[in-house]
Amino acid sequence: MKLQELTIYNFMPYKGEQKIEFPQHETQNVMLLFGDNMRGKTSFLNSIRWGFYGLALGRHLREIPRANLVNSIAAANDDWSMSIMLKFTHENRQYELRRQIDKKNHVSVPKNDGDFNESIGLKIDNEVITGDLIVNEINQVTPAEISRFFLFDGELLQEYENLLVEQSEQGDKIKEHIEQALGVPALVNGRNEFTSLLKDARRIQTRDAKNSSDAKMYAEQQRVNESKQTTLEKDIKDLEIQQRDVQKQIDDIEDQLKNTEAVQKKKHTLDVLKRERETIETQLAYDADEQRELFQAAWKDVLFKGVQPLVNSLKNKRDSLLNATKAKAVLDSKITDLQKSLDDPICPTCTQNIPQNEMNVIEKKIIELKAEAELSHVDIDDVTAINSQIDKLAKIKSSNEGSRICELVTKQRKMQVSIIKIETELDDIEEEIRGFDTDQIMRQREKKDRLGNQLFKLESDIKDTKGLLSKLGETQAHISTLISKSTGSQGQSSTIRVNLYQDLEVLFKTGIDDLRDALREQVATYASNAFSELTTEKTYTGLEINKSYGLSIVDHTGQILKERSAGAEQIVALSLIDGLNKTARKTGPIVMDTPLGRLDPKHRSNVLKYLPKMADQVILLVHEGEIDPGRDLSNFAERIGARYQIERISATESQIVRSN
Amino acid sequence: MNEPNRIGLTPLAAQQLDELLVELNPDLDSKKETVKLIKFDIYRLAVALGIKENKNPPALNDKSNAVFRVSELDPDKTLFTVVECLDSCPKETSIYGYIEQLAEQGIKEFHQHLQLRGELPLTEYLLDKS
Numbered sequence: 154m155k156l157q158e159l160t161i162y163n164f165m166p167y168k169g170e171q172k173i174e175f176p177q178h179e180t181q182n183v184m185l186l187f188g189d190n191m192r193g194k195t196s197f198l199n200s201i202r203w204g205f206y207g208l209a210l211g212r213h214l215r216e217i218p219r220a221n222l223v224n225s226i227a228a229a230n231d232d233w234s235m236s237i238m239l240k241f242t243h244e245n246r247q248y249e250l251r252r253q254i255d256k257k258n259h260v261s262v263p264k265n266d267g268d269f270n271e272s273i274g275l276k277i278d279n280e281v282i283t284g285d286l287i288v289n290e291i292n293q294v295t296p297a298e299i300s301r302f303f304l305f306d307g308e309l310l311q312e313y314e315n316l317l318v319e320q321s322e323q324g325d326k327i328k329e330h331i332e333q334a335l336g337v338p339a340l341v342n343g344r345n346e347f348t349s350l351l352k353d354a355r356r357i358q359t360r361d362a363k364n365s366s367d368a369k370m371y372a373e374q375q376r377v378n379e380s381k382q383t384t385l386e387k388d389i390k391d392l393e394i395q396q397r398d399v400q401k402q403i404d405d406i407e408d409q410l411k412n413t414e415a416v417q418k419k420k421h422t423l424d425v426l427k428r429e430r431e432t433i434e435t436q437l438a439y440d441a442d443e444q445r446e447l448f449q450a451a452w453k454d455v456l457f458k459g460v461q462p463l464v465n466s467l468k469n470k471r472d473s474l475l476n477a478t479k480a481k482a483v484l485d486s487k488i489t490d491l492q493k494s495l496d497d498p499i500c501p502t503c504t505q506n507i508p509q510n511e512m513n514v515i516e517k518k519i520i521e522l523k524a525e526a527e528l529s530h531v532d533i534d535d536v537t538a539i540n541s542q543i544d545k546l547a548k549i550k551s552s553n554e555g556s557r558i559c560e561l562v563t564k565q566r567k568m569q570v571s572i573i574k575i576e577t578e579l580d581d582i583e584e585e586i587r588g589f590d591t592d593q594i595m596r597q598r599e600k601k602d603r604l605g606n607q608l609f610k611l612e613s614d615i616k617d618t619k620g621l622l623s624k625l626g627e628t629q630a631h632i633s634t635l636i637s638k639s640t641g642s643q644g645q646s647s648t649i650r651v652n653l654y655q656d657l658e659v660l661f662k663t664g665i666d667d668l669r670d671a672l673r674e675q676v677a678t679y680a681s682n683a684f685s686e687l688t689t690e691k692t693y694t695g696l697e698i699n700k701s702y703g704l705s706i707v708d709h710t711g712q713i714l715k716e717r718s719a720g721a722e723q724i725v726a727l728s729l730i731d732g733l734n735k736t737a738r739k740t741g742p743i744v745m746d747t748p749l750g751r752l753d754p755k756h757r758s759n760v761l762k763y764l765p766k767m768a769d770q771v772i773l774l775v776h777e778g779e780i781d782p783g784r785d786l787s788n789f790a791e792r793i794g795a796r797y798q799i800e801r802i803s804a805t806e807s808q809i810v811r812s813n
Numbered sequence: 814m815n816e817p818n819r820i821g822l823t824p825l826a827a828q829q830l831d832e833l834l835v836e837l838n839p840d841l842d843s844k845k846e847t848v849k850l851i852k853f854d855i856y857r858l859a860v861a862l863g864i865k866e867n868k869n870p871p872a873l874n875d876k877s878n879a880v881f882r883v884s885e886l887d888p889d890k891t892l893f894t895v896v897e898c899l900d901s902c903p904k905e906t907s908i909y910g911y912i913e914q915l916a917e918q919g920i921k922e923f924h925q926h927l928q929l930r931g932e933l934p935l936t937e938y939l940l941d942k943s
Binding site: 548 | 858891892899
């Protein structure tokens with residue numbers, strides 16, 4: 154199958170008619186549709202899905218109601234008509250498929266799916282196909298079961314990780330989808346049919362055995378077992394109902410939480426800011442305490458600084474008094490020496506009499522020195538008084554309380570500014586989340602966690618009960634054999650029937666296992682080939698598949714890699730998709746929404762080189778963060794057949810325009 | 814000059830001191846154990862700042878409520894010694910009388926600043942400008 158043209162009318166953000174032509178060239182087989190988040194990439198994918206199958210999927214693979222599929226602006230103008238037309242070729246035949254919904258005449262504003270009429274038309278080589286055959290024809294070309302592998306939402310890649318967790322409900326669901334696409338259900342239904350027939354046959358055999366004396370005891374045991382089997386089957390059914398119910402509750406909460414993600418983030422910021430404010434307030438109170446403590450002694454610090462000039466001046470005064478005392482002592486000594494000369498006027502050096510004129514000079518000098526000594530006279534009480542004052546003032550001690558208070562005041566100002574900023578931010582956030590019950594959101598998160606635990610327990614109970622049922626089945630088979638071998642039962646039609654159904658059931662079981670093994674092996678081979686081209690780590694030897702189609706990376710030592718990065722998960726998931734796609738069908742387009750989100754540039758480059766080889770037509774719905782038009786396109790420029798861009802008209806309207 | 818045993822403030826300054834105390838201490842309903850200031854703390858700071866800034870305080874314009882025992886306010890006579898050493902006290906005024914005047918003037922200034930600015934400009938008072 155090869156897509157030729159898609160005509161969208163009023164589908165989700167695409168108001169009015171928009172036409173997209175798909176590349177037809179054999180090697181230029183890639184179409185790129187660029188669009189920012191929230192502009193309509195997933196809606197584009199859904200338009201193709203809805204065109205083929207009348208189904209558009211939202212998160213958790215939930216069906217989007219018809220009323221939400223009609224463009225909201227058109228609907229506001231009372232235009233409730235929406236249609237998708239797909240032109241494609243398959244095995245040299247030309248197909249034209251048109252699906253449309255319109256509001257029913259008596260409905261003013263449609264709310265439920267039932268408020269719309271849906272019409273579908275198909276022409277093959279211009280020949281109109283009648284109603285009942287249309288779905289059959291579509292399934293011949295592209296069965297709904299395998300749409301998951303060619304209409305691929307990259308945001309669901311994460312779901313494939315669940316396949317690694319065997320027995321998980323999500324994993325089982327995906328495994329079921331995979332096996333549906335790969336054709337396993339035909340055998341599974343056959344086996345189930347024979348299991349049911351075998352159960353009936355055993356009941357009849359047990360009834361017949363009651364009349365046989367040697368098999369009577371076995372019949373009673375079989376009756377008890379049958380009753381146990383019914384109880385266990387009922388238990389499993391009940392547990393599965395509970396499991397689905399819990400899973401649905403989790404999905405619903407996840408949806409609600411997804412819608413309030415921004416509010417949750419704001420609430421988190423709010424809590425962080427409140428804690429920050431509390432910390433600052435505590436620090437402020439602590440600092441205020443310290444400030445008061447310092448205040449109590451601050452007067453001494455002030456006095457200490459205030460008296461320093463006085464202390465210095467007193468010390469200077471004391472020093473000059475002491476200097477004067479020393480100077481006077483020197484003068485007194487000189488006077489004494491000169492006085493001796495006057496008293497005994499003989500020169501100590503030459504022992505001659507000092508002449509009178511010299512004596513006059515000495516006398517004059519003594520008078521001068523005495524006058525000088527008189528001026529240098531110091532009253533010792535003055536020095537004592539000064540020392541006493543200095544000692545008293547020296548008792549005033551400072552621990553720099555003033556400077557510390559100043560530092561605290563500066564710090565306090567900064568903290569108060571921070572508090573004002575925080576409070577402004579808090580007001581803004583509170584205004585933004587006004588109307589949202591944030592406590593309720595938190596409660597929902599807690600509830601989701603509780604339900605997760607409950608789900609885990611249910612899964613474990615189901616596994617245990619299935620184990621018991623399986624053991625019981627073995628016991629029943631054994632008793633049934635014993636009954637069959639008992640003399641009274643041999644040759645009876647009920648025994649013959651039991652043996653036949655038992656053999657057929659085993660045959661189908663073996664067939665299922667063989668088919669599963671073969672399919673898994675094929676998927677693993679294709680996926681490993683894809684992986685070797687996609688991964689940048691060339692020492693990995695390949696991928697190993699588990700019973701649920703989960704793939705693990707095998708390293709060069711043959712060991713399974715336990716921890717994988719988000720990018721590696723995406724590469725493995727893409728390899729699986731390729732493996733499944735190639736196992737399920739041989740040709741056809743592949744439409745991928747946001748497939749490169751978590752990849753580094755090297756992996757992105759590998760994927761971009763590989764994608765054109767994944768299918769005859771590859772339609773990539775990407776944003777510029779995934780593929781940089783200026784840098785990444787060179788990796789596969791020669792493979793690009795068409796390039797489109799989703800342009801924003803308004804929050805609820807987008808337009809697809811061709812950009813090459 | 815005889816030194817008084819008690820000194821205080823005029824009724825106006827006493828009331829202002831009470832207001833300062835309320836302002837500087839934490840809320841009454843604060844349950845945590847906190848450091849609380851008493852009147853002496855502000856009184857002494859007012860005197861110390863007056864001394865440091867070589868203030869020349871006027872005589873009190875009203876009768877003083879002499880509620881502070883000198884022996885409690887200035888137990889080791891630090892304030893007395895400083896004023897005495899500085900010799901800034903007028904001859905006709907006792908040293909503690911002069912200290913009272915400095916306190917009166919300082920507290921009134923504190924109160925005025927508080928009224929004008931909403932807080933005490935502690936950094937202005939305490940910043941070491943040297």
